[in-house]
Amino acid sequence: MRYEIRIDGNxxxxxxxxxxxxDHVVMSGQTILYGPVVDEAHLYGLLARCQSLGLxxxxxxxxxE
Amino acid sequence: xxVGESSPPQTGVVNVVAVSDETPHGxxxxxxxxxxxxxxxxxxxxxxxxxxxLRRERLADHLDQALLTPLTVVNGAAGAGxxxxxxxxxxxxxxxxxxxTLDAAVQGxxxxxxxxxxxxxxxxxxxxxxxxxxxxxxxxxxxxxxRLAAQLSGSDRIVIVVxxxxxxxxxxxxxxxxxxxxxxxxxxxxxxxxxxxxxxxPLHRYRAAGTxxxxxNAELAFTPQEAVALLELHGLHLSVxxxxxxxxxxxxxxxxxxxxxxxxxxxPDPEVYxxxxxxxxxxxxxxxxxxxxxxxxxxxxxxxxxVSVLDRFCADLANALTDRTDAEPVLAGLxxxxxxxxxxxxxxxxxxxxxxxxxxxxxxxxxPGLEPELHRRAAQWLRRSGWLPEMLTHGAAAGDWEFTxxxxxxxxxxxxxxxxxxxxxxxxxxxxxxxxxxxPATDLLRAACELSRHDLERGLAHLHHAEQQLDxxxxxxxxxxxxxxxxxxxxxxxxxxxxxxxxxxxxxxQREVPAHLLDRHPELPALLxxxxxxxxxxxxxxxxxxxxxxxxxxxxxxASTAIARxxxxxxxxxxxxxxxxxxxxxxxxxxxxxxxxxxxxxxPCGSGLGRLVLAAVAVDRDELGRAQALLDQTxxxxxxxxxxAAGRAVVTARLLLARGKARAALAAAxxxxxxxxxxxxxxxxxxxxxxxAHLAEGRPDAAAEVLRxxxxxxxxxxxxxxxxxxxxxxxxxxxxxxxxxAAEGRVxxxxxxxxxxxxxxxxxxxxxxxxxxxxxxxALQEARRERLRRPFxxxxxxxxxxxxxxxxxxxxAGWLTPGPPARGEPLRPAAEPAPxxxxxxxxxxxxxxxxLARMMSTEDIAADxxxxxxxxxxxxxxxxxxxxxxxxxDAVRRARELGLL
Numbered sequence: 001m002r003y004e005i006r007i008d009g010n011x012x013x014x015x016x017x018x019x020x021x022x023d024h025v026v027m028s029g030q031t032i033l034y035g036p037v038v039d040e041a042h043l044y045g046l047l048a049r050c051q052s053l054g055l056x057x058x059x060x061x062x063x064x065e
Numbered sequence: 066x067x068v069g070e071s072s073p074p075q076t077g078v079v080n081v082v083a084v085s086d087e088t089p090h091g092x093x094x095x096x097x098x099x100x101x102x103x104x105x106x107x108x109x110x111x112x113x114x115x116x117x118x119l120r121r122e123r124l125a126d127h128l129d130q131a132l133l134t135p136l137t138v139v140n141g142a143a144g145a146g147x148x149x150x151x152x153x154x155x156x157x158x159x160x161x162x163x164x165x166t167l168d169a170a171v172q173g174x175x176x177x178x179x180x181x182x183x184x185x186x187x188x189x190x191x192x193x194x195x196x197x198x199x200x201x202x203x204x205x206x207x208x209x210x211x212r213l214a215a216q217l218s219g220s221d222r223i224v225i226v227v228x229x230x231x232x233x234x235x236x237x238x239x240x241x242x243x244x245x246x247x248x249x250x251x252x253x254x255x256x257x258x259x260x261x262x263x264x265x266x267p268l269h270r271y272r273a274a275g276t277x278x279x280x281x282n283a284e285l286a287f288t289p290q291e292a293v294a295l296l297e298l299h300g301l302h303l304s305v306x307x308x309x310x311x312x313x314x315x316x317x318x319x320x321x322x323x324x325x326x327x328x329x330x331x332x333p334d335p336e337v338y339x340x341x342x343x344x345x346x347x348x349x350x351x352x353x354x355x356x357x358x359x360x361x362x363x364x365x366x367x368x369x370x371x372v373s374v375l376d377r378f379c380a381d382l383a384n385a386l387t388d389r390t391d392a393e394p395v396l397a398g399l400x401x402x403x404x405x406x407x408x409x410x411x412x413x414x415x416x417x418x419x420x421x422x423x424x425x426x427x428x429x430x431x432x433p434g435l436e437p438e439l440h441r442r443a444a445q446w447l448r449r450s451g452w453l454p455e456m457l458t459h460g461a462a463a464g465d466w467e468f469t470x471x472x473x474x475x476x477x478x479x480x481x482x483x484x485x486x487x488x489x490x491x492x493x494x495x496x497x498x499x500x501x502x503x504x505p506a507t508d509l510l511r512a513a514c515e516l517s518r519h520d521l522e523r524g525l526a527h528l529h530h531a532e533q534q535l536d537x538x539x540x541x542x543x544x545x546x547x548x549x550x551x552x553x554x555x556x557x558x559x560x561x562x563x564x565x566x567x568x569x570x571x572x573x574x575q576r577e578v579p580a581h582l583l584d585r586h587p588e589l590p591a592l593l594x595x596x597x598x599x600x601x602x603x604x605x606x607x608x609x610x611x612x613x614x615x616x617x618x619x620x621x622x623x624a625s626t627a628i629a630r631x632x633x634x635x636x637x638x639x640x641x642x643x644x645x646x647x648x649x650x651x652x653x654x655x656x657x658x659x660x661x662x663x664x665x666x667x668x669p670c671g672s673g674l675g676r677l678v679l680a681a682v683a684v685d686r687d688e689l690g691r692a693q694a695l696l697d698q699t700x701x702x703x704x705x706x707x708x709x710a711a712g713r714a715v716v717t718a719r720l721l722l723a724r725g726k727a728r729a730a731l732a733a734a735x736x737x738x739x740x741x742x743x744x745x746x747x748x749x750x751x752x753x754x755x756x757x758a759h760l761a762e763g764r765p766d767a768a769a770e771v772l773r774x775x776x777x778x779x780x781x782x783x784x785x786x787x788x789x790x791x792x793x794x795x796x797x798x799x800x801x802x803x804x805x806x807a808a809e810g811r812v813x814x815x816x817x818x819x820x821x822x823x824x825x826x827x828x829x830x831x832x833x834x835x836x837x838x839x840x841x842x843x844a845l846q847e848a849r850r851e852r853l854r855r856p857f858x859x860x861x862x863x864x865x866x867x868x869x870x871x872x873x874x875x876x877x878a879g880w881l882t883p884g885p886p887a888r889g890e891p892l893r894p895a896a897e898p899a900p901x902x903x904x905x906x907x908x909x910x911x912x913x914x915x916x917l918a919r920m921m922s923t924e925d926i927a928a929d930x931x932x933x934x935x936x937x938x939x940x941x942x943x944x945x946x947x948x949x950x951x952x953x954x955d956a957v958r959r960a961r962e963l964g965l966l
Contacts, residue, residue, distance in 0.1 A: 008348065009347050009352075010345075010347045011347075011351060012355060013430075014351075014426050015351045015426055017426060017430060018422075018426045028346075031348065051142070051262075052143060052422045053422050053423060053426075054142065054143050054320060054321075054423075055348060056142075
């Protein structure tokens with residue numbers, strides 16, 4: 001599974017390192033984290049990580065391989 | 066406040082006593098959690114509000130509704146200001162609140178409820194000891210929840226429980242249990258959940274019924290006016306339109322605004338700074354935190370980053386991480402400025418969870434590779450301070466197993482570890498130990514892990530590896546730890562010889578170990594003795610085993626030796642049962658289970674032997690339903706422990722025999738454990754079951770044969786053999802078999818009654834009716850005291866006519882044969898006319914009776930009717946009296962006969 005998580009705001013490089021397994025790109029006031037997600041557990045783990053860092057998720061979707 | 070308006074609880078009996086002047090910051094709390102840690106007091110303290118806290122009346126007013134609805138959920142993102150809102154509200158109530166801040170260490174229902182009980186105590190609610198803490202196989206049982214709900218519902222004041230960081234609760238059953246208690250505690254309980262995610266309670270139902278107060282993220286968001294007021298508190302003056310832009314940018318997020326204020330405070334022109342921030346696009350917390358951080362002095366920055374690896378810290382611990390000595394003023398300063406650090410009281414602090422996460426990211430960025438070192442230092446500090454469990458967590462996080470294991474072994478904590486290993490989290494922690502750790506201490510740790518989950522082969526392999534490296538000059542504490550594990554391994558292997566060798570070595574080593582170390586670990590000698598006695602019991606050396614077990618069972622009570630005491634009492638109960646003393650066995654078994662409940666021991670730690678013996682006694686009394694229930698409650702896992710496995714096999718087989726399932730009993734009688742030496746009683750009982758099965762299927766010769774093969778001298782087997790001989794028509798052989806028993810002094814009523822019954826049958830077969838009647842009277846008199854019904858049911862139909870005629874009829878009536886005896890009436894219960902109901906049942910009594918018929922327990926009935934357990938008992942008593950019965954089963958039957966149900 002590949003996912004794309006769109007986060008409100010430009011994330012700093014430091015914070016992006018909390019998601020070492022994902023790539024990120026900053027564009028127009030949003031940060032997109034994208035990359036492979038192993039399974040549901042991983043997905044919920046990512047969500048929890050966002051929540052614990054106070055990040056606001058704008059959009060999240062599965063993208064074709 | 067609206068306290069006066071809420072409806073007071075209805076019930077009259079008060080079980081929960083409020084101590085209104087007791088504050089949460091009372092004296093040290095003596096209780097320990099199920100894992101034996103002293104409770105971290107900071108979990109139960111209402112968090113302090115910083116000076117810059119802004120009280121928002123609209124939220125406080127809304128929260129006052131919490132006093133009127135059973136459930137309140139304060140739901141919002143990290144840093145939305147949930148905790149402080151509720152803490153401020155709770156502090157303003159002017160009465161104690163049971164507060165519990167959950168964290169990652171409070172996992173699973175057992176830990177959760179233990180902590181909740183502790184929060185109630187800390188909140189001035191007296192939780193009576195009788196609530197107990199019945200825990201089965203890591204689960205919280207229904208009776209406990211029912212009792213707790215009943216006690217809360219009987220409270221004379223409203224109990225307010227706040228669970229902060231409820232999102233940490235993962236186990237879905239906790240939500241169910243909480244819902245159950247909330248429902249049954251009625252109006253006396255007000256539950257406030259503070260959480261980032263919606264709890265798994267049926268919220269829609271509460272919403273539909275209007276019984277829930279809900280404060281969500283949108284409501285927690287600051288309005289521009291509130292933002293102005295908040296910034297005022299930080300010494301910043303902003304116009305409302307300027308604040309509106311700021312609120313738009315942060316979406317009114319409390320943490321964002323707070324960081325804004327801190328960052329702006331430090332900048333040369335706060336107004337301009339805030340304007341610039343508004344125009345930016347960075348993620349709010351991330352950006353602002355970096356801003357605030359970089360304005361701190363390098364020392365302060367360093368300290369903040371380093372303590373981000375800790376859940377909680379005090380100045381001294383922070384110093385240990387920074388290699389400096391200035392943490393105290395720095396922390397006090399940070400707290401005063403409301404920057405990152407929260408005061409937990411008692412000199413302890415924590416970072417705001419949100420900031421902590423971000424700071425950790427910064428730590429990794431700035432000092433890559435420092436994290437393990439920080440964990441190591443924390444572990445060392447925690448070890449010096451005697452915080453063993455926390456030391457373990459950080460030692461594991463540091464990956465420094467050599468240090469962690471050595472610390473544990475040198476501190477002689479191996480026994481403590483064995484009792485704690487039952488909790489999965491610790492085992493999981495140890496599972497992270499890589500193969501590169503090869504010191505004797507790490508091998509001992511691995512051995513303890515394997516042995517505690519009864520993996521004998523792997524446990525022994527690690528243990529031998531450790532022993533090879535530890536020669537006679539090795540540290541005494543390590544060698545003593547080896548000896549303890551050896552005794553445990555010998556117990557699992559059923560080898561009294563090896564157990565004795567290891568125990569003798571341990572006795573020598575105890576002299577070499579510093580006395581103060583031994584004094585701190587009373588569990589070590591207690592476990593040694595218990596495991597040794599268990600192997601002696603296995604080998605049938607009851608007297609030696611009993612002496613050791615009695616010593617352990619009588620040792621002074623403390624949490625550390627609770628498991629050893631529970632196990633010893635369970636073993637003593639088994640000896641009593643095997644000797645034929647059901648009442649004594651019952652007393653010891655009850656003492657064992659209550660010991661487990663008193664110290665909230667998770668069930669897998671003990672062997673559950675107490676419950677097995679209670680089940681066995683229930684079978685002897687022909688209370689088969691109860692026996693089955695008890696058997697179902699013991700953990701079903703295949704155990705390597707020979708005594709427990711054999712005990713379970715005996716009970717299961719006896720129960721199946723009593724139910725007439727001879728084949729199944731035969732299959733269940735084999736404990737299927739491999740042991741170094743054979744156990745005479747285990748073999749004897751297996752043979753007895755086989756013999757009884759043969760008898761039941763009409764093969765008396767085979768029945769006698771199986772008992773001939775087992776080692777002689779066991780009274781119970783002799784009685785079984787006599788029965789078989791008699792059934793085969795060999796009366797003289799039967800009497801001869803019984804003659805050997807009389808000399809045995811320790812033989813108890815369960816065996817004696819059976820022996821007397823065989824003699825009576827022999828006399829009856831010989832036509833000597835007078836002797837048969839005399840012997841029967843003897844058996845009845847002896848059995849009545851112990852309520853031993855099963856031997857008479859086993860004895861067969863020939864008893865019937867004897868029991869139906871005077872004077873034996875009177876001896877049997879009431880406990881063996883049903884119904885109160887009425888002179889001159891025929892005994893057959895079916896023929897007995899139902900007595901007229903002299904007194905009419907009251908409405909409440911009828912309600913209780915109806916629930917009784919639905920198989921509800923006293924506690925369940927109490928919870929269902931919103932009355933106390935004692936009230937239900939009173940109703941039951943009068944129901945029994947009016948129906949002329951003395952058991953609930955009879956009450957239901959009688960009520961059905963009379964058409965009352």
